Amino acid sequence: MIxxxxxxxxxxxxDIGCFLSEPAQxxxxxxxxxxxxxxxxxxxxxxxxxxxxxxxxxxxSIREPLMLLHWILWGALKLCDIEDSRTPPVLLKAHxxxxxxxxxxxxxxxxxxx
Numbered sequence: 250m251i252x253x254x255x256x257x258x259x260x261x262x263x264d265i266g267c268f269l270s271e272p273a274q275x276x277x278x279x280x281x282x283x284x285x286x287x288x289x290x291x292x293x294x295x296x297x298x299x300x301x302x303x304x305x306x307x308x309x310s311i312r313e314p315l316m317l318l319h320w321i322l323w324g325a326l327k328l329c330d331i332e333d334s335r336t337p338p339v340l341l342k343a344h345x346x347x348x349x350x351x352x353x354x355x356x357x358x359x360x361x362x363x
Contacts, residue, residue: 262308263316265294269309272320276327 267273269290274281282290291309295302330336 260308261298261300262305262312265291265305265309266312266316267320270313270316270320272317272324276320276324 269282269287271281291305292302294300295305327336331341
């Protein structure tokens with residue numbers, strides 16, 4: 250995994266935690282990875298990088314709540330930018346599409362839990 254945003258030598262669990270967080274996937278991808286695919290990804294990552302799978306799972310589980318908070322706040326800021334018309338016109342269409350997807354996804358989850 251290559252982090253182009255912040256190139257540095259750091260513990261892998263930050264980038265993996267970001268990659269696997271549902272809010273980041275919701276905002277940056279077309280779908281959310283299933284629990285089974287998350288596990289497969291981590292299994293393959295460990296095998297490919299010669300990492301101890303239990304250690305990886307432990308580190309990711311420690312970081313995950315922080316990543317969720319980070320991405321939830323980031324997404325909320327982006328939604329506020331859209332609502333307050335602070336999003337540059339070039340990015341507005343992409344953000345509006347994600348905003349619509351986010352609203353639909355949230356409403357589906359609410360109905361499912363109802």
